[in-house]
Amino acid sequence: MQDGTEPLGGLRRTHRCGELRTEHVGQEVVLMGWVHRRRDLGGLIFVEVRDREGLAQCVFDSAESKSAFALAERLRSEYVVAVEGKVLQRSPQTVNPNLATGEVEVHVDRLRLLNPSRELPILVAEEQNVDESKRMQYRYLDLRRPRMTRNIVLRHRFTKAVRDYLDSVGFLEIETPMLVRSTPEGARDYLVPSRVHPGSFYALPQSPQLFKQLLMVSGLDRYFQIARCFRDEDLRADRQPEFTQIDMEMSFVGQEDVFGVVEGLVAHVWSTVMEHQVARPIRRMHYKEAAERYGSDKPDLRFGLELHSLDEIVRGSEFTPFEQTLSSGGTVKALMVPGRGAISRKEQDEVGALVSGLKTFYASRQQGELKSSLLAKLGAERVEKVLQALGAGEGDLVIMAAGPAASLNGQLGRLRLELARRYELIPASKFEFLWVVDFPLFAFDEESGRLVPEHHPFTSPHPEDAHLLDSDPRQVRAAAYDLVLNGNEVASGSIRIHQREMQEKVLGCIGLSIEDARQKFGFLLDAFEYGAPPHGGIALGLDRLVAICVGCDSIREVLAFPKNASAADPMTGAPVEVSQDQLDILHLNVRVPQGAR
RNA sequence: GGGGGCGUGGCCUAGCGGUUCAAGGCGCCGGCCUGUCACGUCGGAGAUCGCGGGUUCAAAUCCCGUCGCUCCCGCCA
Numbered sequence: 001m002q003d004g005t006e007p008l009g010g011l012r013r014t015h016r017c018g019e020l021r022t023e024h025v026g027q028e029v030v031l032m033g034w035v036h037r038r039r040d041l042g043g044l045i046f047v048e049v050r051d052r053e054g055l056a057q058c059v060f061d062s063a064e065s066k067s068a069f070a071l072a073e074r075l076r077s078e079y080v081v082a083v084e085g086k087v088l089q090r091s092p093q094t095v096n097p098n099l100a101t102g103e104v105e106v107h108v109d110r111l112r113l114l115n116p117s118r119e120l121p122i123l124v125a126e127e128q129n130v131d132e133s134k135r136m137q138y139r140y141l142d143l144r145r146p147r148m149t150r151n152i153v154l155r156h157r158f159t160k161a162v163r164d165y166l167d168s169v170g171f172l173e174i175e176t177p178m179l180v181r182s183t184p185e186g187a188r189d190y191l192v193p194s195r196v197h198p199g200s201f202y203a204l205p206q207s208p209q210l211f212k213q214l215l216m217v218s219g220l221d222r223y224f225q226i227a228r229c230f231r232d233e234d235l236r237a238d239r240q241p242e243f244t245q246i247d248m249e250m251s252f253v254g255q256e257d258v259f260g261v262v263e264g265l266v267a268h269v270w271s272t273v274m275e276h277q278v279a280r281p282i283r284r285m286h287y288k289e290a291a292e293r294y295g296s297d298k299p300d301l302r303f304g305l306e307l308h309s310l311d312e313i314v315r316g317s318e319f320t321p322f323e324q325t326l327s328s329g330g331t332v333k334a335l336m337v338p339g340r341g342a343i344s345r346k347e348q349d350e351v352g353a354l355v356s357g358l359k360t361f362y363a364s365r366q367q368g369e370l371k372s373s374l375l376a377k378l379g380a381e382r383v384e385k386v387l388q389a390l391g392a393g394e395g396d397l398v399i400m401a402a403g404p405a406a407s408l409n410g411q412l413g414r415l416r417l418e419l420a421r422r423y424e425l426i427p428a429s430k431f432e433f434l435w436v437v438d439f440p441l442f443a444f445d446e447e448s449g450r451l452v453p454e455h456h457p458f459t460s461p462h463p464e465d466a467h468l469l470d471s472d473p474r475q476v477r478a479a480a481y482d483l484v485l486n487g488n489e490v491a492s493g494s495i496r497i498h499q500r501e502m503q504e505k506v507l508g509c510i511g512l513s514i515e516d517a518r519q520k521f522g523f524l525l526d527a528f529e530y531g532a533p534p535h536g537g538i539a540l541g542l543d544r545l546v547a548i549c550v551g552c553d554s555i556r557e558v559l560a561f562p563k564n565a566s567a568a569d570p571m572t573g574a575p576v577e578v579s580q581d582q583l584d585i586l587h588l589n590v591r592v593p594q595g596a597r
Numbered sequence: 598g599g600g601g602g603c604g605u606g607g608c609c610u611a612g613c614g615g616u617u618c619a620a621g622g623c624g625c626c627g628g629c630c631u632g633u634c635a636c637g638u639c640g641g642a643g644a645u646c647g648c649g650g651g652u653u654c655a656a657a658u659c660c661c662g663u664c665g666c667u668c669c670c671g672c673c674a
Contacts, residue, residue, distance in 0.1 A: 041637085042630035057634070077624080096634055119625060121607060126623065128609050134600080186674035208674080233673040234598095356600070357672080414669090456674045510674090532655055565667060 018054020024087045057105040068111040078117040084110040102347045137570040165268040171222040175209035188232035196586040204230035211247040215537040223247045237554040247538035255484040284435040295413020300487025301432040304426045319377035325402035332402040336390040340397040354418035358411040361400040434484040455480040459494040493538025500528040
């Protein structure tokens with residue numbers, strides 16, 4: 001084997017594989033990397049050597065260098081090699097236009113094997129689907145695959161652009177603690193036992209919310225952090241137990257100022273990283289409008305299929321389900337799918353099954369003739385009006401449904417997304433940003449029978465609605481806003497409360513007594529009494545933003561070491577049981593439920 | 598907590614209304630090949646079809662249970 005103090009045999013890398021161009025022709029270069037592919041033609045061997053930056057074709061000719069050629073015959077996938085040779089222009093017939101380095105190749109006269117590889121459990125050089133737990137188990141191999149390398153590199157460039165921009169407009173990057181006080185509100189906390197304080201626990205932060213507000217009270221004016229956040233909730237494709245926020249807070253601002261900074265940030269990042277100009281100002285939509293027109297508080301504006309109310313049209317019809325819905329305060333709505341009027345009965349069933357619990361009805365005009373299962377009950381005139389209201393022409397399909405407004409909107413919103421996917425109505429490589437504003441301050445939680453904050457309890461009421469806090473708190477709008485991109489919630493923020501009295505009042509609305517409030521948030525309430533500036537902020541979901549940029553549905557594709565859907569890491573095996581000694585030191589007894597493990 | 602999908606050599610897929618159906622591609626091993634680039638070509642090794650039970654003369658295939666992965670709902674201030 002090699003001498004451990006000089007594993008490179010005196011060779012030093014001169015270039016990255018992926019950077020070789022015609023300008024390097026004639027140069028002697030040393031490359032180091034992995035054997036991506038090997039094509040053995042007998043007396044001539046081509047080896048693609050790969051590093052982070054890309055591929056370089058290396059040529060081993062039995063007539064040119066006997067020893068290098070002999071060693072090249074033994075190379076296999078993912079062996080680590082050092083090659084020394086001369087960059088030559090490829091002949092016109094042998095140029096590979098699919099490769100950035102395809103105009104040149106390296107004729108190797110010295111090859112050094114730095115480390116061999118066992119047969120691979122997953123192939124690095126093939127772009128085939130591999131079971132994701134396999135990819136996670138061998139994540140170091142998965143990350144070598146050029147697509148994954150590209151994702152990680154793009155994520156770096158993205159955060160770099162964020163830092164550059166925020167620095168340029170006066171933000172300070174400040175770290176906040178990872179071991180924090182647990183707050184029972186919000187998501188479930190990840191807890192860390194204290195050795196020094198038996199029976200007491202830290203929590204990992206769900207977000208740096210309180211600390212960033214306190215930084216504003218501290219006079220630091222503009223703060224940001226690429227902040228890791230932890231929430232012990234069930235996972236989704238776009239939700240991991242730990243994730244990263246671009247967390248920001250500013251003093252002396254209103255909503256428009258926050259929008260200005262975020263729009264500037266997004267525009268800078270997209271032009272730097274994606275070479276894409278974001279249209280500014282970004283569109284705005286009221287929460288209520290989003291719910292009514294798109295059945296979602298994060299509408300995807302890349303396609304139509306908007307929801308329309310049919311209440312006025314179907315009122316007084318003989319169709320009992322609609323009538324009953326209307327008389328009990330519900331609503332009848334519809335959406336239109338272009339060109340799908342000739343849908344078969346079977347396909348109607350499939351479409352209806354896209355959203356469980358939703359009963360759907362259909363109408364269309366084909367060859368001038370009205371078609372609908374409700375034709376008899378509603379009458380031709382009403383069906384005609386429905387088609388008109390939806391703007392449905394010859395061959396278009398109208399899908400109707402009835403129910404209580406809130407749940408119907410949600411179901412039709414989901415149906416809208418499923419239909420868009422099914423009929424491929426979503427344009428690729430389009431970025432539709434949207435501000436959703438005027439969220440309610442509170443939502444009513446059926447389970448506990450109490451008001452809960454729609455955003456979080458530090459959100460300021462909309463100034464026009466603050467007087468309703470005592471009389472009709474559910475009507476109070478919040479000075480809160482979400483940034484939506486292609487139907488994903490990618491940022492959420494608000495103007496904060498900065499006065500003790502208001503903060504105590506809002507905490508009271510969600511059922512915290514003065515004593516509770518002081519016990520849990522006394523430090524914040526106290527701080528507000530020592531000259532807290534008006535302030536507000538926002539947090540952007542970095543993982544989601546990067547995933548959208550690289551065109552992936554799952555944020556696992558842009559995390560180097562993600563957890564699986566059971567919040568476990570197949571590579572390291574985390575989480576694991578710990579020894580009794582470790583538990584003793586932390587004063588913990590563990591009780592595992594029957595049947596677990 | 599609830600619902601859907603999936604589990605077949607190292608990897609990806611086919612077979613899944615019952616009986617030579619364990620097939621193909623990638624990879625791996627060996628031979629040939631000096632302009633390939635998903636190289637080609639010839640040969641070879643490699644799987645008790647996640648696990649357990651049941652139905653049957655007969656199960657990868659049907660049924661039940663279980664485990665794992667995944668998507669969605671709930672949950673995520």
